[in-house]
Every structure is written in C-alpha cells, then in structure tokens.
Amino acid sequence: MKTSSDKIRLRLCVEIDESDKKAASWYADATVLIKQLYGENWKLFVGLLASTSPRVAVKKNWQLADSLLTAYLNRDKKPKKWAAIISDLMPSHLLNVIRVLQGRPIKGPKVRRFYENLTGNLSDVTIDVWICKAFGIEHGKLTPRLYKRLEQKIRKQAENAGLYPAEYQAVLWYAVRRLSGVKPKSFVLVYQSISCETPWFAFMQDEDE
Numbered sequence: 459m460k461t462s463s464d465k466i467r468l469r470l471c472v473e474i475d476e477s478d479k480k481a482a483s484w485y486a487d488a489t490v491l492i493k494q495l496y497g498e499n500w501k502l503f504v505g506l507l508a509s510t511s512p513r514v515a516v517k518k519n520w521q522l523a524d525s526l527l528t529a530y531l532n533r534d535k536k537p538k539k540w541a542a543i544i545s546d547l548m549p550s551h552l553l554n555v556i557r558v559l560q561g562r563p564i565k566g567p568k569v570r571r572f573y574e575n576l577t578g579n580l581s582d583v584t585i586d587v588w589i590c591k592a593f594g595i596e597h598g599k600l601t602p603r604l605y606k607r608l609e610q611k612i613r614k615q616a617e618n619a620g621l622y623p624a625e626y627q628a629v630l631w632y633a634v635r636r637l638s639g640v641k642p643k644s645f646v647l648v649y650q651s652i653s654c655e656t657p658w659f660a661f662m663q664d665e666d667e
Contacts, residue, residue: 466604468611471594472633481644482621484628485575488645492576495649496527501577503527505558508573510551512566516643521652530559567605580622583609589627592634 533540616626
C-alpha cells in the first residue's frame with residue numbers, strides 16, 4: 459500500500475539562472491574557509507555549526523557555533539561563560555551539541571547531511587525548508603520516506619547537470635531564495651560581514667579579556 463508521501467509528486471518549481479550556478483561551490487568554499495580559520499578544531503566547529511543550524515539564519519548560525527567553540531575550548535578557565543552559553547541553547551540544538559562534544563555522530567537527516575557536506579562528502583543531500591519549497595512540498599510533510607525520494611530526485615537532476623548532489627542542492631537553495639525575495643548567503647560572505655563588524659573572531663581574542 460502506498461503512503462501519502464509516495465503520492466506527492468516531486469516536480470521542480472523553480473527556474474535556475476546563471477547567477478544561481480555560482481552556488482555550486484558553496485560547500486567547498488565554506489570547507490576551505492573553516493579549515494583556514496579553525497585549524498585542528500575545524501571538524502568540531504562544523505559539528506557545532508550543523509547542530510545549531512535548524513531554523514537559524516546563516517549569519518547567526520556561524521556566530522553561535524563560533525561562540526560555542528570558544529567557550530568550550532576555554533571552559534576550564536571560564537566555566538560560568540560556558541555554562542551560560544550552553545543553558546541558552548534551544549532544546550532542539552542542545553542534544554546534538556552535546557553529542558558533538560562527546561565525539562558522537564549527530565542525529566537528524568538534515569543536520570547529519572549538512573555536517574557531511576561541510577566535511578567534504580558532496581554525495582549526501584541536505585534538505586531544508588527552502589529545498590522543500592523548490593519542489594512545492596510543505597516542510598512539515600517531509601517524512602523519512604519522502605526525504606529519501608526527494609534525495610534520489612535531486613541526485614538524478616544533479617547527475618544530469620554534471621554536478622555533485624550537494625553542489626546541485628546549493629544551486630537550488632540559491633534559486634528558490636532568490637525567487638522568494640530572500641538574499642542567498644554563503645558562509646564566505648557571512649565571514650566577511652562579521653569580520654567587518656568586529657576585526658577579530660571570538661576565538662582570536664586574548665584569553666584574559
């Protein structure tokens with residue numbers, strides 16, 4: 459017997475233009491930048507970034523992950539600051555943040571794949587509200603079965619476009635946000651905007667400050 463998720467027609471509802479295609483390097487560019495900034499802690503940062511990504515704007519997501527990493531690395535010297543930032547986390551973020559800090563895999567189809575994409579695995583597909591919108595799907599109806607179907611659909615379209623699945627997903631993300639009147643942002647641009655606001659990231663600050 460077919461379920462309701464089997465009956466939903468997966469049809470791309472957005473048109474990709476040339477300006478969207480530059481987003482194919484979204485994940486690769488972000489990975490290079492993160493490695494440069496966070497050195498040996500780069501995968502830990504990615505884990506925190508992925509864990510705190512649901513329903514958070516790109517810029518705020520980066521700032522939160524950076525603050526978490528900074529507080530965690532200095533937790534012995536500044537335990538109150540570490541306790542404060544942990545206690546302020548959204549419950550939906552907290553469990554995965556704890557898993558990351560314990561060296562365990564994070565849970566959740568979206569955040570797990572987002573982590574994989576940012577650590578170099580471009581075969582997985584991160585599906586969020588915007589990707590659902592690109593295919594005319596209500597995000598609340600995204601069952602595990604429908605996620606798998608949509609992932610397969612995107613992989614097929616990516617193959618036809620000559621891109622890795624994650625690269626094609628990033629292009630779709632750019633396109634649907636542009637057509638919705640929301641400016642797409644890359645982590646590279648986010649970093650540039652933050653560095654213009656404050657010359658130093660938190661992790662670059664002197665420990666005595």
